[in-house]
Amino acid sequence: xxxTKLFLLxxxxxxxxxxxxxxxxxxxxxxxxxxxxxxxxxxxxxxxxTLTFNTGGTTPGDLPIPVTDATTDLRWTSNVAxxxxxxxxxxxxxxxxxxxxxxxxxxxxxxxxxxxxSAGQITLSTTDQDAFTGITNEHCKDAxxxxxxxxxxxxxxxxxxxxxxxxxxxDDA
Numbered sequence: 591x592x593x594t595k596l597f598l599l600x601x602x603x604x605x606x607x608x609x610x611x612x613x614x615x616x617x618x619x620x621x622x623x624x625x626x627x628x629x630x631x632x633x634x635x636x637x638x639x640t641l642t643f644n645t646g647g648t649t650p651g652d653l654p655i656p657v658t659d660a661t662t663d664l665r666w667t668s669n670v671a672x673x674x675x676x677x678x679x680x681x682x683x684x685x686x687x688x689x690x691x692x693x694x695x696x697x698x699x700x701x702x703x704x705x706x707x708s709a710g711q712i713t714l715s716t717t718d719q720d721a722f723t724g725i726t727n728e729h730c731k732d733a734x735x736x737x738x739x740x741x742x743x744x745x746x747x748x749x750x751x752x753x754x755x756x757x758x759x760x761d762d763a
Contacts, residue, residue: 629667629668630676630759632757632759633665633666637661639659639661640750641692641737643739653740653741656739656740657739658737658738659737660737662734662735663697663733663734664696664722665730665732666678666725668728668759669726669727670727675723675726676759677723677760678723678758679760680696680712680718680719680757681719681756682714682715682753682756687745687748687751689745690739692753693712693740694712694735695721695738697736700732702730702731703729704730705724705725705727706723706724706726707722708722709721709722711738714755721757
């Protein structure tokens with residue numbers, strides 16, 4: 591009888607301990623590290639821009655009316671360490687003849703998130719100028735590029751004076 595009780599007690603204890611072991615389950619874990627390097631990418635959506643003065647509508651004694659174009663847009667992706675910012679600068683590779691003035695405006699992005707701000711309309715030259723500043727961790731699309739060409743004096747007729755505009759996403763100084 592003592593053996594039966596001992597057997598039953600052992601069996602009950604074994605079942606109880608097995609039940610506890612099953613309730614606790616068996617698990618394993620490990621760490622997962624996600625790394626993202628620095629990203630600084632900029633692009634232009636749309637083709638080349640041609641600005642042609644409508645000389646037929648010029649009033650005698652006046653300069654031709656300025657011409658505008660907003661058919662292209664700027665896009666960028668940026669991430670920076672806390673406390674740092676980036677900016678977009680714009681410059682011409684060479685100046686237009688004296689009398690031709692090209693201005694640009696980088697508008698607020700329509701898609702994505704932005705922490706930066708447009709510098710408004712700037713007059714382009716061969717010197718880098720801030721066009722959009724205060725960029726931190728963001729991805730932006732459809733920031734309208736608006737071009738405006740005007741004359742400060744009459745110039746000789748030309749067959750189309752073309753110069754390259756370079757936009758650069760750079761660390762803010």
